[in-house]
Each structure stands twice: as C-alpha cells, then as structure tokens.
Amino acid sequence: MTITTRFAPAPTGRLHVGNIRTALHNYLLAKKHGGTFLLRIDDTDAARSEERFVSAIREDLAWLGLNPDGEARQSERLDLYSRAFDALRAAGRIYPAYETAQELDLKRKVLLGRGLPPIYDRAALALSDAERAEKEAAGIAPHWRFKLDQDAPIVWDDAIRGPQHFDPAQLSDPVIRRADGSWLYMLPSAVDDIDMGVTHVLRGEDHVSNTALQIQIFTALFEAGFGAAKTLPCFAHEALLVGAEGKLSKRLGSLGVDELRAAGFEPMALTSLLARIGTSQPVEPHHEMEALAAGFELADFGRAPARFDDAELVRINAALLHRAEFAEVAARLPAGMDAAAWHAIRPNLTMLCEAGEWWKVITGPIEQPDFPPEDRTFLAQAADALVWTDDPWPALTSALKQATGRKGKPLFLPLRQALTGRDHGPDMGELLPLIGADEARARLRIAAGM
Numbered sequence: 001m002t003i004t005t006r007f008a009p010a011p012t013g014r015l016h017v018g019n020i021r022t023a024l025h026n027y028l029l030a031k032k033h034g035g036t037f038l039l040r041i042d043d044t045d046a047a048r049s050e051e052r053f054v055s056a057i058r059e060d061l062a063w064l065g066l067n068p069d070g071e072a073r074q075s076e077r078l079d080l081y082s083r084a085f086d087a088l089r090a091a092g093r094i095y096p097a098y099e100t101a102q103e104l105d106l107k108r109k110v111l112l113g114r115g116l117p118p119i120y121d122r123a124a125l126a127l128s129d130a131e132r133a134e135k136e137a138a139g140i141a142p143h144w145r146f147k148l149d150q151d152a153p154i155v156w157d158d159a160i161r162g163p164q165h166f167d168p169a170q171l172s173d174p175v176i177r178r179a180d181g182s183w184l185y186m187l188p189s190a191v192d193d194i195d196m197g198v199t200h201v202l203r204g205e206d207h208v209s210n211t212a213l214q215i216q217i218f219t220a221l222f223e224a225g226f227g228a229a230k231t232l233p234c235f236a237h238e239a240l241l242v243g244a245e246g247k248l249s250k251r252l253g254s255l256g257v258d259e260l261r262a263a264g265f266e267p268m269a270l271t272s273l274l275a276r277i278g279t280s281q282p283v284e285p286h287h288e289m290e291a292l293a294a295g296f297e298l299a300d301f302g303r304a305p306a307r308f309d310d311a312e313l314v315r316i317n318a319a320l321l322h323r324a325e326f327a328e329v330a331a332r333l334p335a336g337m338d339a340a341a342w343h344a345i346r347p348n349l350t351m352l353c354e355a356g357e358w359w360k361v362i363t364g365p366i367e368q369p370d371f372p373p374e375d376r377t378f379l380a381q382a383a384d385a386l387v388w389t390d391d392p393w394p395a396l397t398s399a400l401k402q403a404t405g406r407k408g409k410p411l412f413l414p415l416r417q418a419l420t421g422r423d424h425g426p427d428m429g430e431l432l433p434l435i436g437a438d439e440a441r442a443r444l445r446i447a448a449g450m
C-alpha cells in the first residue's frame with residue numbers, strides 16, 4: 001500500500017509549534033514509506049481565511065523542509081462538497097434544522113441543568129412537511145445536520161490511542177452546513193480524504209470526537225457511491241503539546257514559525273525536537289529529514305501530553321551546530337569565513353548568528369581589557385616568544401611556561417584575553433593560526449603596552 005497523508009491547516013493565522021508538529025509527523029510518516037504528503041488548505045470559512053496566511057503556511061513549510069507533494073484548496077472544491085451533500089441528502093442522511101443559536105444554547109443549558117449530556121434532541125427531524133414549509137415561508141433558512149446512525153456503534157483501532165469505541169446515541173448529529181450555504185469542517189474534510197486517497201489521518205487528539213462522527217460520514221459517502229476503495233483511512237490521534245510547566249510557554253512555545261526563524265533557530269533543531277517529543281525515542285539532533293523519517297514510528301507515541309521545553313530547543317540547536325559540516329551552513333556564515341574557522345568556532349555556538357561575533361574575534365579589531373603590570377611584562381615576553389609554526393599555540397605556551405614558570409590560568413588567561421579580548425571561547429590551538437602571525441603579535445604588543 002502506498003501511504004498518503006495530509007496536513008490540513010485553516011489559513012486563519014501563522015503556524016506555531018503545535019501545528020508544525022502535526023505537519024512534520026504527517027510528512028515523516030509519508031516519507032518513511034515512500035508515500036505522498038499533501039497540503040490541504042482548509043479555507044471554507046471565507047470570513048476568517050486570509051491569503052497572507054496561505055502564503056505564510058507555504059513559506060513556513062518550505063523553511064522547515066516539509067515540501068508537499070501536492071496542494072489543494074477547499075475553496076476550489078465546493079462543487080464536490082455540494083455533490084456529496086446532495087447524495088447524502090438523497091440517501092436520507094442529511095436533514096434541515098431551523099433552530100437559532102440562542103434556541104440551541106437554551107436546549108443545551110436545560111439538559112446540563114438536569115445533569116444530562118447536551119445532545120441535540122433531533123427536534124428538526126420530527127418536523128412535519130407542513131411545519132417545515134411554514135418555517136421556510138417565514139423566511140427561516142435551515143442549517144443542515146448529518147443524521148448519525150444510532151444503531152451502528154463507532155469503533156476504530158487508533159494507531160496511537162488503541163481501540164476506540166463511541167456510542168452514536170451519545171453524540172449530537174453534527175451541523176455540516178450553515179444556513180448561508182457555507183461549509184463547516186466536518187463533511188468537506190471527509191470528502192477530501194476520500195477523493196485524495198488519504199490513507200492515514202494523523203492529527204491532534206482534539207479531533208477524536210470528530211473522527212467518531214466522520215467515520216459515519218465516510219461510511220455514508222461510501223454507500224452513496226463515493227470513493228473507489230471504500231476503506232476508512234487509518235486514524236491516529238496524538239496527545240497534545242504542552243509546555244514544560246503545563247501550558248505552552250510565552251517564550252518559544254507560542255511563537256509562530258516566522259518568529260522562531262527570525263530568532264535564528266535551525267529548522268532541523270525544531271524538527272529534531274518536534275519529531276520525537278511525546279515518543280519513547282530520545283530527542284537527538286538530526287541533520288537530515290531522511291534519518292528522522294526512518295526512525296518515525298506511530299507505535300512509539302505515548303498517550304501523555306508531549307512536553308515542549310524551550311531550553312531543550314536551545315540545547316538541540318547548539319548540539320546540531322556543534323556537529324554541522326561547513327557546507328551545511330556556509331551560505332549563512334559571515335563573508336570570508338572558511339571551513340577551518342567554522343570548525344574552530346562551532347563548539348562555542350548556540351545560535352548560528354553568533355558566528356559573526358567569533359569571526360570578528362578572528363579578524364579584529366578586538367577590544368582588550370587593561371592588564372596589570374606583571375601581565376603586561378608577561379605579554380611582552382609572549383610577543384617576543386611567538387614563533388610561527390604549523391601549531392603555534394603549544395609552542396608559545398610551553399616556551400612561556402619554561403621562561404616564566406607560569407602555568408594554568410595565569411599562563412593561559414592573559415594570553416586568551418590579549419589575543420581574543422575574551423575570557424572564554426574556542427580552543428586557542430585552533431584560533432591562533434586563524435588570527436595569523438602578524439595580527440597575533442600585534443595584539444600581544446598592544447596588550448603589553450609596547
């Protein structure tokens with residue numbers, strides 16, 4: 001079987017870590033099996049959908065490396081939904097309802113007040129033809145509900161949650177179309193999943209009860225002649241994402257992809273983290289999507305919420321950079337920075353943008369601290385002792401050690417401060433050759449006050 005998955009965002013806002021996690025998992029599931037990953041823009045709600053968010057979704061997915069194999073927009077498929085609607089209506093599975101939002105709200109409150117579940121009472125189904133005609137004559141346009149088959153228990157084996165069971169009598173017939181003819185999410189999504197041959201519906205567990213309803217919609221559509229294979233997709237509902245302390249953090253967790261990108265995170269740091277949190281697998285930095293896909297297993301997902309920890313994202317970002325090859329990052333490094341410089345500085349990076357600061361340390365000018373007289377004398381000795389070999393740092397430090405008796409911090413720190421202007425940083429053995437003989441000697445002389 002070839003696998004087809006889809007990511008189906010509504011273009012009503014920017015993508016954030018919660019929904020890119022869903023996109024990523026659908027991508028990885030498809031790629032692992034050489035399948036197809038589709039982007040479906042759920043833009044039936046014309047009032048809330050915005051074109052700028054459609055573009056933003058495409059850009060964000062591209063930045064993350066989640067390139068879809070195909071794209072569809074629900075707003076361009078309305079005829080198909082109308083055909084499905086007509087077929088289901090002809091089959092007696094859709095009925096008009098005339099209650100106002102206030103009336104429905106009141107019904108719900110009455111039931112809840114009596115301690116009963118707020119299930120729609122199907123009053124509209126009991127209307128006679130004459131009563132319906134009367135409503136229509138009074139200018140009341142109906143909204144439309146899908147009629148659940150109350151005798152058909154709803155069961156599926158969820159690829160994450162295991163066996164699921166719903167009693168349709170405990171569910172309200174879902175409203176699928178508004179009085180103005182516009183579509184709610186429920187029917188178009190099922191129609192599209194059938195029409196696009198979606199084999200795996202992988203989404204957040206906030207959709208579990210929608211799945212219960214949609215399984216009956218799928219089945220009714222099959223019976224009405226939709227779909228060639230007439231098999232339900234495999235459903236998988238992942239536990240929601242929460243922050244380290246429960247709620248998603250104000251800092252990173254609630255940020256849009258655009259902001260995380262602007263903050264300088266590596267896309268593979270985000271995907272490495274989001275691919276594995278909530279699973280039994282360790283979170284490790286991955287440099288390639290193929291490796292993430294190869295290890296992706298729905299069976300490894302747990303039922304407990306997945307914890308998104310800002311500090312972990314920062315850690316993964318750093319770990320990724322520490323092992324990143326020059327070619328991977330070259331295009332984003334300061335002009336002139338070569339592979340040797342990259343190798344010297346990468347262990348000190350948390351974010352790639354810090355490469356610029358270290359490049360300045362190498363190329364200069366740098367700002368040195370004021371040294372006490374004894375260090376100035378020592379640094380003057382260093383300037384004289386600097387002999388340029390293939391490996392000048394060990395040569396310099398052992399010569400100075402012998403000449404001055406200094407060792408440890410008193411030996412190394414003034415040298416580092418004079419040569420880099422910093423107390424900490426990359427390995428001096430790698431840095432010194434990059435600074436170069438003349439520049440290094442000049443820095444030592446300035447520090448010595450020579």
Ligand code: GLU
Nearest residue numbers: 008009010042185189203
């Ligand atoms: N547009 C829906 C959402 O963003 C899609 C849900 C689904 O994957 O079916 O919640």
